[in-house]
Amino acid sequence: MIEAVGLTKRYGAKTAVHNLNFRVRPGAVTGFLGPNGSGKSTTMRMILGLDTPTAGRVTIGGRPYRELPNAARQVGALIDAKAVHGGRSAYNHLLSLAQLAGIPRSRVDEVLGVVGLHGVAKQRSRGFSLGMGQRLGIAAALLGDPQVLLFDEPVNGLDPEGILWVRNLMKRLAAEGRTVFVSSHLMSEMALTADHLIVIGRGQLLADMSVQDFIAANSAGFARVRIPDTEPEKREKLTAALVEAGGQVLPEPDGALRVTGLELPRISDVAHDHDVRLWELSPHQASLEEAYMRMTQGAVDYRSTHDARAGFQPPAAPGHGMPGGPGAPVPQGWSGPAGYPVLPGEQPNPYAQQQPAAAPQAQQAPRPPQHLAAPAAPPQPPAGAPAAAPAPTAPSAPSAPADLTKRDTEDAR
Known part of the structure; x- marks a missing residue:
């Protein structure tokens, strides 16, 4: 068993891992998830004694790695596949x-x-x-037939047959009573392989629970409803009828409707009563990827911006893609371009942490071209008049502690 207590790692003023507490138990595949730069590699290096914790401790079978007799026969690890002569x-x-x-x-x-x-x-x-x-x-990693195994992105570069082989290998090792700790960014693979999840973000624990509990805590089931794209007026009619019947309706980016609070037979009855033809009525259970994205969307350090060339592209034809075409606002009820809607019935996660809101930055006025004349100086007050009081400057927003905002560049692995 692997146990971390108050595990912390700082590099000067930068904090890569902060006060982690978790256990990786034998007999199950434990997935280790988190965005890039969240501290996963640093944590695994501390487990293996490659990095020394700044505070706290991490043990394997009750002892630090460096104190294990013949550690290679007790712990196997794949951290960097390129570490070969x-x-x-x-x-x-x-x-x-x-x-x-x-x-x-x-x-x-x-x-x-x-x-x-x-x-x-x-x-x-x-x-x-x-x-x-x-x-x-x-x-x-398997050479010493160890009881504890750590794998960092084990399916990276493997073909589908190899991925299936690794998946079955992990399950077999766990079924033999071994401790298997796997870090991966492939949510679909983790959903098929892992029994338990440990999720971190910005070096702090976000979740420590089974895969089923994780999905239930960060999502809610819903019905997906679609009507013909050529009947937008009936789409609005059905939306109003479903809300009146006690349901909650959110538009999806592809034009379908996401309905919660009503069973599928009830949705069908409402559509029939209002003479609305349905093209799709299907139940949907959130995937691990969707639950993970909803949990970690506030802990992502590296996020893409919009392509500046998008404004030069012709608008999409009506009824195709996101309603309104490229650049259209996100459908009401969604949290943002990279976010997911907060669904009615979604359970609050005890590990989720509120991220401090970024202070709004004042937009700087564009500077005039050099060939234009400079603006006239402001008029001076008449002689003897009291001077105007200087305009008060807006107080700067308090910044977060440096060790929680600055990230370790090495940990981006």
């Missing part, structure tokens, strides 16, 4: 690791077979593809 063959790379840990030579052949690299065992690793390098890194 390019001049060594796959076999010799694993053999050197085995000899350092006192592992029999026969184990090298076993793990090469497990990861499917027997056919290239004698080839130098510098010629390996990204997926082959990932397989070699997984082989190194």
